[in-house]
Amino acid sequence: MANDNDTKFEESLKGLAGTDxxxxxxxxxxxxxxxxxxxxxxxxxxxxxxxxxxxxxQHAGDEHVVFVKPERxxxxxxxxxxEASQRxxxxxxxxxxxxxxxxxxxxxxxxxxxxxxxxxxxxxxxPLDGLEVDSVTPLFATANWHEREAYDMFGVTFRGHPDLxxxxxxxxxxxxxxxxxxxxxxxxxxxxxxxRRALALDMEDYYTPAELELRKRKGxxxxxxxxxRSLPETAGQPGGARSVPGEEAxxxxxxxxx
Amino acid sequence: MSTxxxxxxxxxxxxxxxxxxxxxxxxxxxxxEPEFQGEHMxxxxxxxxxxxxxxxxxxxxxxxxxxxxxxxxxxxLHSSFEKLGEYRGxxxxxxxxxxxxxxxxxxYNVAYAAAVEKLMGVEITERCKVVRVMLMELDRIxxxxxxxxxxxxxxxxxxxxLWTFEERERIYNLHEALTGARITTSATRIGGMMADLPPGFxxxxxxxxxxxxxxxxxxxxxxxxxxxxxxxxxxxxxxxxEDAVNCGLTGPNLRASGVPYxxxxxxxxxxxxxxxxxxxxxxxxxxxxxYLVRMEEMRQSLRILQQTLDRLPDGPINVDxxxxxxxxxxxxxxxxxxMIHHFKVxxxxxxxxxxxxxxxxxxSKGELGMYVVSDGGSKPVRWRVRxxxxxxxxxxxxxxxxxLVADVIAANASLDIVLGEIDR
Numbered sequence: 001m002a003n004d005n006d007t008k009f010e011e012s013l014k015g016l017a018g019t020d021x022x023x024x025x026x027x028x029x030x031x032x033x034x035x036x037x038x039x040x041x042x043x044x045x046x047x048x049x050x051x052x053x054x055x056x057x058q059h060a061g062d063e064h065v066v067f068v069k070p071e072r073x074x075x076x077x078x079x080x081x082x083e084a085s086q087r088x089x090x091x092x093x094x095x096x097x098x099x100x101x102x103x104x105x106x107x108x109x110x111x112x113x114x115x116x117x118x119x120x121x122x123x124x125x126x127p128l129d130g131l132e133v134d135s136v137t138p139l140f141a142t143a144n145w146h147e148r149e150a151y152d153m154f155g156v157t158f159r160g161h162p163d164l165x166x167x168x169x170x171x172x173x174x175x176x177x178x179x180x181x182x183x184x185x186x187x188x189x190x191x192x193x194x195x196r197r198a199l200a201l202d203m204e205d206y207y208t209p210a211e212l213e214l215r216k217r218k219g220x221x222x223x224x225x226x227x228x229r230s231l232p233e234t235a236g237q238p239g240g241a242r243s244v245p246g247e248e249a250x251x252x253x254x255x256x257x258x
Numbered sequence: 259m260s261t262x263x264x265x266x267x268x269x270x271x272x273x274x275x276x277x278x279x280x281x282x283x284x285x286x287x288x289x290x291e292p293e294f295q296g297e298h299m300x301x302x303x304x305x306x307x308x309x310x311x312x313x314x315x316x317x318x319x320x321x322x323x324x325x326x327x328x329x330x331x332x333x334x335l336h337s338s339f340e341k342l343g344e345y346r347g348x349x350x351x352x353x354x355x356x357x358x359x360x361x362x363x364x365x366y367n368v369a370y371a372a373a374v375e376k377l378m379g380v381e382i383t384e385r386c387k388v389v390r391v392m393l394m395e396l397d398r399i400x401x402x403x404x405x406x407x408x409x410x411x412x413x414x415x416x417x418x419x420l421w422t423f424e425e426r427e428r429i430y431n432l433h434e435a436l437t438g439a440r441i442t443t444s445a446t447r448i449g450g451m452m453a454d455l456p457p458g459f460x461x462x463x464x465x466x467x468x469x470x471x472x473x474x475x476x477x478x479x480x481x482x483x484x485x486x487x488x489x490x491x492x493x494x495x496x497x498x499x500e501d502a503v504n505c506g507l508t509g510p511n512l513r514a515s516g517v518p519y520x521x522x523x524x525x526x527x528x529x530x531x532x533x534x535x536x537x538x539x540x541x542x543x544x545x546x547x548x549y550l551v552r553m554e555e556m557r558q559s560l561r562i563l564q565q566t567l568d569r570l571p572d573g574p575i576n577v578d579x580x581x582x583x584x585x586x587x588x589x590x591x592x593x594x595x596x597m598i599h600h601f602k603v604x605x606x607x608x609x610x611x612x613x614x615x616x617x618x619x620x621x622s623k624g625e626l627g628m629y630v631v632s633d634g635g636s637k638p639v640r641w642r643v644r645x646x647x648x649x650x651x652x653x654x655x656x657x658x659x660x661x662l663v664a665d666v667i668a669a670n671a672s673l674d675i676v677l678g679e680i681d682r
């Protein structure tokens with residue numbers, strides 16, 4: 001009886017969620033992990049790559065999701081793209097899902113084959129302490145910006161990406177990766193601090209490193225990009241690095257050495 | 259079908275060479291060009307510039323007047339809608355969706371509701387399906403009209419802008435009659451619509467369907483054969499079929515390159531396979547073909563609109579499911595059960611089954627994918643929008659390389675972007 005009371009107590013702690021939510025939940029197709037319908041490409045992937053294919057799920061009725069090993073991801077996507085019987089030529093999306101609670105972050109690749117009219121979602125799971133996966137930008141040009149967004153929002157590093165920079169947030173954004181579950185909705189800093197940082201921004205921050213290189217080549221006076229960014233304490237002080245030409249040259253030289 | 263029906267007449271235009279291309283008139287006599295240093299110049303367009311169609315910023319590296327490299331900078335409108343969505347119930351996200359593409363808000367409302375309904379396994383009513391198709395096609399025209407107006411004004415034709423905005427005003431009025439709002443419609447709900455069509459709505463749509471072709475004819479008469487229009491658009495920002503697919507382009511931009519991919523035909527939703535319409539496909543993949551495809555698409559949308567008007571069935575607009583739909587106010591005030599349902603739907607939200615779903619619709623700008631992930635709660639774990647504009651603008655750098663600065667404006671306009679959805 002004591003056990004029974006304990007469970008009742010624990011259920012009561014859950015509030016409304018613990019009582020009749022399960023009865024009210026929309027039934028829906030949900031996830032199928034057993035008795036998944038056969039998908040031509042998944043079968044072919046299993047034959048081709050063996051145990052690199054981890055599991056196959058079916059979501060919302062007709063959506064096939066296949067989990068693969070992260071280290072063989074690029075190889076598998078390349079095979080799906082180029083193999084004559086598969087031809088997944090349209091990469092619709094690359095994005096991430098964070099379930100929170102320290103669970104691994106999923107990176108998903110939504111593929112569509114225009115000739116075969118077939119859908120396949122390839123997923124990899126990355127542990128929070130190893131957020132790295134090969135970039136598929138060499139295969140799909142469209143992955144370039146999608147991967148930049150995934151990097152910006154989730155902090156996943158894509159190895160071999162030609163230009164992995166933040167895309168939606170400013171280049172010198174200090175607060176982390178906003179779409180992660182451990183990121184608070186209103187940001188990490190107070191409103192006053194955010195305003196102070198915004199006002200302390202340097203014009204140089206609005207250009208990419210490549211563009212700044214170009215300006216340097218032209219011999220225009222530029223400050224070292226990292227000198228003022230991310231350090232609002234020094235940026236606010238009068239007589240910064242840009243006021244004395246000699247110091248600018250030193251700052252520029254310092255960057256080259258680094 | 260090929261939509262390029264117009265061949266330019268050389269005889270009527272002295273600025274055109276015999277091959278139909280504009281003749282380049284050199285500023286300096288041949289052989290006497292001054293030696294330039296070959297210095298590249300960096301210029302900045304935007305973020306506050308009308309020709310960028312929003313707060314887009316482009317940094318161009320120029321060699322003379324030729325673009326060597328173009329770097330788009332985005333994020334000025336970033337509102338983190340996807341993060342906000344994780345803190346809202348399924349129905350509360352709908353107002354966020356129309357603030358993305360404010361040029362075709364109803365398409366976004368419908369796509370989001372459809373994704374959640376797919377996740378929950380809800381089959382909406384027949385009337386609701388037809389109404390949603392009607393609203394989506396209406397907004398496709400809505401978006402294409404502003405596209406043609408603003409693109410023409412970028413190229414230098416002012417009149418078209420006034421004509422198309424006059425037509426858009428009529429769709430604004432339809433939005434207002436349906437939802438009370440002109441831009442931020444928020445018209446759908448999970449399992450149905452906010453409200454059924456108001457009295458007189460179908461008649462107004464019928465009037466619109468009957469009268470719009472005249473304006474389209476007038477616009478085409480102004481532009482299609484126009485010297486300036488042809489010269490500024492043909493062979494500008496060309497992208498081939500294979501490249502276009504590889505870059506992820508969809509919608510009119512992809513079909514202008516000759517790939518007949520349309521979600522309405524390739525993965526039909528809402529019984530699009532039972533409607534009779536054609537998908538215009540061009541072959542050159544330049545700005546001019548993108549214009550032709552969009553003009554033809556508007557006419558095809560009118561065809562679909564006519565069919566929705568003809569087949570619009572009677573019956574309920576919302577599914578009969580108290581777990582999803584709020585009871586009527588009268589029931590709520592007189593019936594205990596309805597009161598309880600109302601309370602539960604409002605206070606607890608709608609618990610969705612664990613899982614995920616992706617729903618693609620053919621938006622006016624390309625394929626719009628809505629991706630929702632649920633862990634069984636009444637809020638999403640992740641809500642992702644695969645916006646077509648985001649992909650379109652990512653190809654801009656590739657398209658304008660080697661073109662003149664003025665062509666950057668034409669190329670950017672021809673892609674049809676809306677920054678609210680790019681930055682989200």
